[in-house]
Structures are given as structure tokens and as C-alpha cells.
């Protein structure tokens with residue numbers, strides 16, 4: 001893989017001219033308050049440059065979904081989001097015929113006596129001429145769902161397509177996605193094949209509750225997002241909660257980092273760190289102490305066993321570490 005030089009501007013029309021390098025992209029993400037280390041920024045840059053979907057895996061709350069949102073802002077593109085769930089099917093992900101409108105249209109035609117065949121028979125019974133059929137199964141009666149919206153853009157320019165939490169969908173849906181991600185086209189039997197003028201920027205996320213097939217991964221660039229380092233998390237905290245006192249930001253970040261080293265049922269993600277510092281600022285705290293941690297543990301830990309463990313076994317020790325590390 002060739003890493004582009006600073007002078008190689010991204011060629012797709014979706015990219016802004018000021019993103020000519022990985023550094024530029026990193027800075028543009030930072031300007032939108034997203035902190036991406038070099039490895040992640042490189043993957044995003046290459047996904048744009050090579051026009052390949054980017055497949056992001058990682059723990060909960062580490063910033064996977066946020067990447068798509070921020071990227072849409074950076075590129076000035078529309079964000080189209082497909083939230084995956086068990087049972088997600090073509091009618092919710094790709095397109096659906098607007099049956100209610102179709103029926104109303106048939107009734108109207110009957111009432112107007114437009115078509116002899118339709119007269120005197122119920123809509124369901126009426127045999128349709130090819131002309132009526134074309135009308136009823138034309139664009140006016142098509143409900144576009146996120147995947148079709150992302151492909152059929154007309155002159156609107158490419159969108160950022162977020163396929164969020166793919167691991168929640170069924171394997172059949174994953175198989176369907178393969179075709180779309182390979183050719184960026186969708187076939188609707190009654191209309192024909194719709195091909196994207198320019199492929200969307202595709203971000204796929206997974207929390208790894210199940211493995212995603214190799215065939216799909218092969219079509220994507222892959223990036224694992226880990227819990228952030230202390231430095232990265234502190235940058236995120238500063239960017240997202242600028243009103244927090246510096247000492248509190250450092251202590252909270254260090255506390256969460258220490259907490260992640262413990263054996264807990266569910267480790268806190270960045271989302272919890274941000275919730276916690278926001279809560280502490282709301283309580284007008286200037287620094288952490290054992291008591292305030294004790295009182296607010298429910299903001300970062302969401303299982304009672306974890307809360308009890310933190311309260312009885314971890315809090316004292318972590319506070320001791322923090323007092324040596326920050327003070």
C-alpha cells in the first residue's frame with residue numbers, strides 16, 4: 001500500500017481540497033473535536049483515497065460511530081445511517097413499495113374511470129395493463145431506505161454511509177451487502193439496476209458480538225479501535241468538555257485508565273469518561289476524592305457487581321495512584 005505524500009490531493013469530488021495528506025485529515029478531524037491517532041487517520045485517509053469501505057471494530061463507546069458523523073462534517077457530505085438489528089431486511093434497508101399510495105392511486109383511477117379493466121372490480125382483482133403497472137411500480141411509489149438513498153443520489157454528490165453495528169444483523173443481510181459494496185449498485189426488478197454515479201464513503205462498525213464473514217471484510221479496509229491511551233483520552237476530554245478544570249480532567253482520565261486494568265464485567269468506554277466528567281462539572285467538583293467517586297460511580301459503571309467491586313476494592317488504591325501521578 002502506498003501512503004500518499006503531502007502533495008497528493010484526494011481525487012474524489014467528495015473530498016475537500018484542503019485534505020491532501022494524512023496530517024491534513026487528522027487536523028480536520030481534530031477541528032471537529034475528533035481525536036484520531038496516526039493509524040486510524042491513515043485508515044480513514046486510505047478508505048477515501050482508494051474508495052474502499054472502512055470496517056471498524058472495537059469495544060463499546062470508543063468512537064466508532066462518531067467517525068462517520070465527523071467525517072460527514074469534514075467532507076461536507078450528507079450522513080446516511082443504517083442502524084442494523086436482528087431481522088433487518090431489504091424493505092427496511094434498501095427499498096419498499098409504497099403500497100398505501102399504490103392502492104389509493106388504483107382507487108382514484110377506478111373512480112375516474114380511467115381504465116376499463118379497473119372499472120367495476122376491486123383493486124386487488126383488477127388486471128392491470130402494462131402501462132398502469134409501469135406507473136404503479138415507478139419512482140413515485142418507491143420508498144428509498146438508507147442503502148438506496150446512498151446509491152441513488154442523482155446530482156447531490158456522494159454521501160457518507162454509516163452501516164452501524166453490523167454484527168447485530170443476520171448473515172443473510174450481510175450476504176446482500178456484499179453485492180452492494182462490490183459494485184455500488186442495486187437491482188430493483190420492476191425498475192432495473194441503479195448504479196451510484198460516485199460511490200458513497202462507507203463506514204461499517206461492529207462490536208464483535210459475532211464474527212463478520214471474511215468475504216465482506218475482504219471488500220473493506222479494517223481498523224480495530226482500542227480503548228485510548230491516557231494521552232489520547234485526555235485530549236478527547238479536553239476537546240469535548242472544555243469547561244472542566246484541567247486537574248479534574250487529568251484525574252478522571254487517569255482514574256478510568258486504572259479502572260480498565262481491573263477485572264470488571266464491563267469496562268467503561270470513552271463515552272462513560274465523558275459522561276463522568278460532565279457530571280462532575282455539573283456538581284462543581286474541582287478535583288476527585290474518594291467520596292465524590294463513591295457517589296458518582298454509577299455514571300461510569302453500569303453493573304452493580306462492578307460498582308460494589310470499585311467501591312470496596314478499587315477506589316482507595318486508584319485514588320492513591322492518582323495522588324502520586326497527578327499532584
Ligand SMILES: Nc1ncnc2c1ncn2[C@@H]1O[C@H](COP(=O)(O)OP(=O)(O)OP(=O)(O)O)[C@@H](O)[C@H]1O
Pocket residue numbers: 033034035036058059060061062063064065066067205207236240270271274
Ligand atoms: N477519538 C475520539 N474523539 C472524540 N470523541 C470521541 C472519541 N472516541 C469516542 N468519543 C466520544 O465518545 C462517545 C462514544 O462514541 P461512539 O458512540 O462513537 O462510540 P462507539 O464505538 O460507536 O460505541 P458503541 O459501540 O457503544 O456504539 C461519543 O460522545 C464520542 O464523541
Ligand SMILES: [Mg+2]
Pocket residue numbers: 064065066164205
Ligand atoms: Mg456506535
